[in-house]
Every structure is written in structure tokens, then in C-alpha cells.
Amino acid sequence: MKIAFYTEPAWALGAITTGLIKELHKWGISGHLLSWSNEYSPREWELLNKTYDRFVVTPCLIPQRLMERGIPQEKIVVISHGRTDFHYAQSCNYDWNKFANIAAISPMLVQHAKEMGIHREVKLVQNGIDFDFYYQEPSSRLQNIGYGGTWEYINHFESKDNLKRPHLVQNIVDQTNFNFVRNTEKLFYQCMPAYYSSIDALIMPTNEQEACGLPIMEAAAAGRVVLSASVGIVDHLNASPGFVLPLEEDKFIERGVATLKTMQTYPQIYNFMCKKAQEFARSYYDWSVVANAWIDVITK
Numbered sequence: 001m002k003i004a005f006y007t008e009p010a011w012a013l014g015a016i017t018t019g020l021i022k023e024l025h026k027w028g029i030s031g032h033l034l035s036w037s038n039e040y041s042p043r044e045w046e047l048l049n050k051t052y053d054r055f056v057v058t059p060c061l062i063p064q065r066l067m068e069r070g071i072p073q074e075k076i077v078v079i080s081h082g083r084t085d086f087h088y089a090q091s092c093n094y095d096w097n098k099f100a101n102i103a104a105i106s107p108m109l110v111q112h113a114k115e116m117g118i119h120r121e122v123k124l125v126q127n128g129i130d131f132d133f134y135y136q137e138p139s140s141r142l143q144n145i146g147y148g149g150t151w152e153y154i155n156h157f158e159s160k161d162n163l164k165r166p167h168l169v170q171n172i173v174d175q176t177n178f179n180f181v182r183n184t185e186k187l188f189y190q191c192m193p194a195y196y197s198s199i200d201a202l203i204m205p206t207n208e209q210e211a212c213g214l215p216i217m218e219a220a221a222a223g224r225v226v227l228s229a230s231v232g233i234v235d236h237l238n239a240s241p242g243f244v245l246p247l248e249e250d251k252f253i254e255r256g257v258a259t260l261k262t263m264q265t266y267p268q269i270y271n272f273m274c275k276k277a278q279e280f281a282r283s284y285y286d287w288s289v290v291a292n293a294w295i296d297v298i299t300k
Contacts, residue, residue: 001299003031004052006062012214013058013081015189019130020294023287027295036062045069054100054298060088063099073098077298079125080104082211086116087157096120103297106211106236125294126236128287129217134193138223138274139200142263145173146181146199146224148192148215155209168205168249172256176264196222201263203256204228208247216241220281223274225263227256233285241280242273 003024005017014033021031032052034040040048049071057063059078067073077100080086086109096102096118103123104110113122147169152162173180181199192215196202202219204210204226213232220226226242229252234240245255263270283289 002052005056006034009035023291060085064092077101101297126290127212128290131286134218134221142200142270144199145178151184163207163209165205169203171253175257201225217285220277223278225273241277
């Protein structure tokens, strides 16, 4: 079977897609990434339609773009990676029953689809990572604090607040003697292993609208301690590779400061948590563990 992932190749979706494609090949499924920023000619779309059995996309405006280029809706699998996907899709008035399949990467998004009036079953899949790509020796000294996500993301459909909340990390660092390895620009996903090697702990301060939180998974695979609220992948699995902080901003900061100071005082706890995070990532995040649900959604 031949699968085309029509998506962005450079950042989070690129990391997710390339890792999944690598795993699919082990199952005899030929997957390829088609960049949605490329301009394909009408002739190319005709040939792509004849080449691929399924086109996997996010359910925002992209399915409409494919259908306008001659791809039958029955060949399109839509997988939601964020709450705004369904809001953008509303303007397209899709007949959700005509898609080959519909899925979302967290229980929160499955529930959100129902709230948005999508009555067809939205199946649950879990994002994975290429564990070996991010693996490195666990950190041995707590000194540098990192934040690996985008600096700002606002869900204009539901809130004007920046759901990423990186200022919480800055506040925590300001109250400690740690170094903040600032990452205010978007980095290609191929850069991220080296970024994680420059930090010793990652703080993921996003709020309850977070659907996954890929840096949590990647930093854990790199053997770095992770601090976050119970959002995204942590809420999905009801388990964290590191420390779970309160969602409320003031409590998040207070607990984050206390947790980092404790690990600084007791380096043996810090070292244990780095190793624990890495083993957790290997057991729960690697594509070899989570790909089955994706295969069912994509191929059936």
C-alpha cells in the first residue's frame, strides 16, 4: 500500500511524519511526505492520485485543497493535531462520512470533535517519536534549562491567550541560578537533538489546550528531566517521564522553582530522573510502540 502524507516537512509535523514513515516501511507500507508548500502541476496531481492509495492530512483547509485538485474525498484520511483544526474545517462544510477515516492524536481532541458537531467516530491515535534519533547519554549535571516549543501560539477561535506560556519558564529561571537556553525561533526538527544536548532539563509550560507537547517526548528520549502540567501527552497517558506541576500559573512557577532546587541539592535524584525519563520514552513514545493504531486508521 502507498500512503502520501501531505503536510509540512520542517517542524513538528515533519518530525512526526518522517518517524512514522520509517516505521511503516517495516510493515511493508510505502509512505512518502509531500510538502504542502510545493506547487504541483495538474498533471502531477493526476499522477499522484494514481500512485497513492491514501492521502493523510490535517482536517483544516487541506482536504478541500486536495479535493480541488482531483483527489477523491474517499481516499483522504484526516488526523487532527490541534483544536484549531476542526474550527478551520467548519468553513469547508465537509461531509465527514465521506473521508476514508478520521482520527485525533489525543483524547481531548476526540472529545473536542464531538463538541464541534462531528458525529462520525473519531479514532484515537498517539503521536510517537524516533527514539534513536533523539537518544544521547543522560545529562549528569543540572545547569541549563530549556524550552523547546514555539514561543507563541494563540487559538483565536477560543482564547486570546498564548497557550504556550513561555514566560513561566523565564519566571522560574529568574528565581534560580540556572541558565536559560532561550529558543525563541522555530528550529527545523533535525536541529532538535543538538538543542537537547545543550540543556539539562526541559520545562513545558503549555496550558490545557495543548494536544501533545512533542518536546516532552523528545527531551525525555534525550535523557533530560521534563517538567510540565498534566496536559497533552502527559494527560493522554496519565503518566509523565518527569515531574507534573500544577496548571495554575503561580503554582506552576512555585513548584517548578522548588523542584529544580531540590534536584540541584540532591544530584542523585536528578541523575535518576534523567535515566527514568529516557526509559519512559523508550517504553511509551517510540513509534514501534504506538504505530499500530495509525496503521489501522490509515490502511482501513
